[in-house]
Amino acid sequence: MNRPSSIAICLVSGLALALLAGCGSRPAAQESDLFASGVWPQWRGPQGAGISPLSDLPVHWAPDSDNLKWKIELTARGASQPIVSGGRIYLTGSHGGEGRIERTVTAVDVNDGSLLWETLISNRRNERKHHRFGSYSTPTPVTDGEIVWAYFGGYLAAVSRDGELLWRTKVDPDYWKTSRYGAASSPVLAGRAVIVYSDEEWGQERKGSRPSWLGAYDRHTGEELWRTEWRDTCCSYSTPLLRESEGGLELILSSTPWLFGVDVATGERLWQLELPVKQVVPSLVMADDILIQAGSVHKKRIIAYRLSGFGAGTKGEKIWKEVRAAPELASPVVYNGLLFAVTQGGVMSCFEPQTGELVWRERLPKTGYRSSIVAGDGKLYLMTLGSVTAVVAAEREFRLLAINDLEEYTESSIAVADECLLIRTKDHLYCIERGSGVATT
Numbered sequence: 001m002n003r004p005s006s007i008a009i010c011l012v013s014g015l016a017l018a019l020l021a022g023c024g025s026r027p028a029a030q031e032s033d034l035f036a037s038g039v040w041p042q043w044r045g046p047q048g049a050g051i052s053p054l055s056d057l058p059v060h061w062a063p064d065s066d067n068l069k070w071k072i073e074l075t076a077r078g079a080s081q082p083i084v085s086g087g088r089i090y091l092t093g094s095h096g097g098e099g100r101i102e103r104t105v106t107a108v109d110v111n112d113g114s115l116l117w118e119t120l121i122s123n124r125r126n127e128r129k130h131h132r133f134g135s136y137s138t139p140t141p142v143t144d145g146e147i148v149w150a151y152f153g154g155y156l157a158a159v160s161r162d163g164e165l166l167w168r169t170k171v172d173p174d175y176w177k178t179s180r181y182g183a184a185s186s187p188v189l190a191g192r193a194v195i196v197y198s199d200e201e202w203g204q205e206r207k208g209s210r211p212s213w214l215g216a217y218d219r220h221t222g223e224e225l226w227r228t229e230w231r232d233t234c235c236s237y238s239t240p241l242l243r244e245s246e247g248g249l250e251l252i253l254s255s256t257p258w259l260f261g262v263d264v265a266t267g268e269r270l271w272q273l274e275l276p277v278k279q280v281v282p283s284l285v286m287a288d289d290i291l292i293q294a295g296s297v298h299k300k301r302i303i304a305y306r307l308s309g310f311g312a313g314t315k316g317e318k319i320w321k322e323v324r325a326a327p328e329l330a331s332p333v334v335y336n337g338l339l340f341a342v343t344q345g346g347v348m349s350c351f352e353p354q355t356g357e358l359v360w361r362e363r364l365p366k367t368g369y370r371s372s373i374v375a376g377d378g379k380l381y382l383m384t385l386g387s388v389t390a391v392v393a394a395e396r397e398f399r400l401l402a403i404n405d406l407e408e409y410t411e412s413s414i415a416v417a418d419e420c421l422l423i424r425t426k427d428h429l430y431c432i433e434r435g436s437g438v439a440t441t
Contacts, residue, residue, distance in 0.1 A: 038418035039255045040084040043140035043186035043239050044283060045416065050333040052416035054434065059391050061404045063434045069420050069433040070113035078137030079411035080186075082371070082422045082429065084110060085145045088161065089422065090431070098278030100125050101136050103152050105159045110417050113431060117163030122155050124176070135411060139162070140186040140239075142194065147219065149194045150266045153183030156196055156217060167222035169197060171215055178202075178210045181340045181414045184237035184281070190249060190264040191327070199236040199255050214240075214253070228267035235256055241284040245369035247299055247310030254280045254293050259305070261314055262314055271314040273305055283331040283372070287339065287353035297329030302326045302341065304356060315409050320356030328370075330382070331413075335375035336394045342369045342382050348392065362398045364390045372413040381414050387425050389414070406430060 011275040044050040058067055076093025083090050089108040094101050095332045102123045107116040141150040147166065154175040157168040180201035188195045194214035200212040211229040218225055233255035241252045243261070250270060251262045256279065260272035263279070277296035285292050293303045302322040308315045325347045334343040339353040346364040351357065368385035375381070379401065387406040393399035408425035415422040420431040 012426035038416060039082065039145075039214050040082070040415045040417060040422075041144070042083060042142040042188070043081055044331065044413075045374075047373045048188075048239065048241055048283065050283075050331060050372055050374050051335055052070040052374070055377050056415060056434045057377040057379055057416070058421055058432045058434060059402045061406075061430075062156065063406055067433040067435075069431040071430050072108065072113040072115070074106075074181075074424070074427060076106055076118070076137070076428055077081065077135060077426060078424075079135040080118070080137050080416075080424075081100045081140040081413045082424055083141055083143055083148075084415060084417040084422070085143045087111065087418070089417065089429070090141055090143060090148045091424065092137045092139070092141050092152070100351075103137055103146055103150075103155070105141065105150050105157070106161075107148075107161070107163060108429065110419055110431070112397055113429070119159050119165055120158075121150060121157045121165070121168060122152065123260065135182070137186045138196065138411075139167065139222070141185050142189055144189060144219075146331040149189070149219065151183065151187045151196050153179060153198075156187065156194070156218065156222070158194075158222060164203070165221075169217065169222040169224075171217070172198060172213075174210060181237070186239040187215075187250065188240055188242060189219065190216075190242060190251065192219055193225055193264070194218060195264065197236075197240050197241070197253060200234050203234040203256070204383060210253070214262060216264070216267065224265045228262075228269075235278065237278040239283050239428045241286070243286070247313075250311065252284055252291065254284055256280065256296075258315075259291075261294060261311075263311070270312045271316070273316040275278060275303065277301060277303070281329045282327050285332055285334045285339070285426075287334045287337075290353050291316070291335070292332070292339060292353060294332040294339070295329075295343075297328050300326040300328060302332075302351075302356075304353065307329070309383070319354075322349075322351070322356055322358075325361060330369050333375045333380065335380070336378070338394065338396070340373055340380055340392075342373060344369055346384075348382070348390075348398075350396070359396055360398045362390075362400075364400070365403050366390075370411070374414045374416065376416060383410065383414055383423070385411065387423065389423070 001158040078093040106118045158166040216225040236255035259275040272368035278298035282295045305316040308314045339351040342348045350359040371383040383389045387410040391402040410425040423430040
């Protein structure tokens, strides 16, 4: 079902107006206004940094707490993060199980949780689930406020803010035959293109079974603008990071054994650095000129590089590394001048991002921290598979502010909307109301 269109917010994050120049003909708002609006347009929010600029974010909640603004049942399952723009929440998901899988994009009103529409993207038979911790819908969609782009491994699709399927293209016909764990890297917008990254998954076990690839597609038509393939990396499920400088815009990809920069206009590999990790899941983060890959599933370590120059002239110097308590799956965050990371077992660390000096390390209650860390309002949110969320002060001294339990299973990560924290579990979407942000000391 559809509702009348309201004024959409055309995202312009710190990556400049040129990043999303095709967002529409409406006059561009000031960047500060857009950033303060609570838009969460992609994986890990504005700039892919995992940081919300909003204040009064909640500290305490429970399944029946007063600050639960609304809770709705979800029939479409998925591990993708909710995204938010123009008062609407968008989620990808799947219906069905072994034998037939329907993949969908859904829109929900952020004010009351009412379902606005659900659009079918694909309906496939005889598709197997790739891993018990994976889902049929893991990549997070991306929006410019007018269009939502969703990637499902084999398909990339565009849906209007009112639920119309604008186009769908099969970007990887062999995906269902060759994928090991399922697609996880989320699409990224750059200029006129929506860009998708798919790394070869098998490595030495089935070397050469399929190439790794990066493809750019016209955001309005789905036409392939460029596609580049290679066979010297393996097993990354991380989402690329956009980097902007006076020299232009490039995309940074992390994999095994390379970390490399790509020209967003052509797909050409411009530079690369050695990355001695295996099976990358956590997203890259930057602290000024310091690029940090914090963790991987195997050969776990945190590695920091100082970048200089841009494009083909980029130089990278490895300045520090840390092996102890490196994350396996949870993406870190750089916030308040500090790097925060957490292991699946609940060991949380705080570092000086410029030097790697350990500021503190503590063990959180519970285990199973796989979700991306989300920061905002001086707080850090870290969620387990059991939807237990630790709220920690983003400070130089460790302070655990709260432990909140929704008593449900989740594979998703928290998102921040204008009105609330959004928590997606296996069966529900929760809106935890803002304005309850005073912590008990």
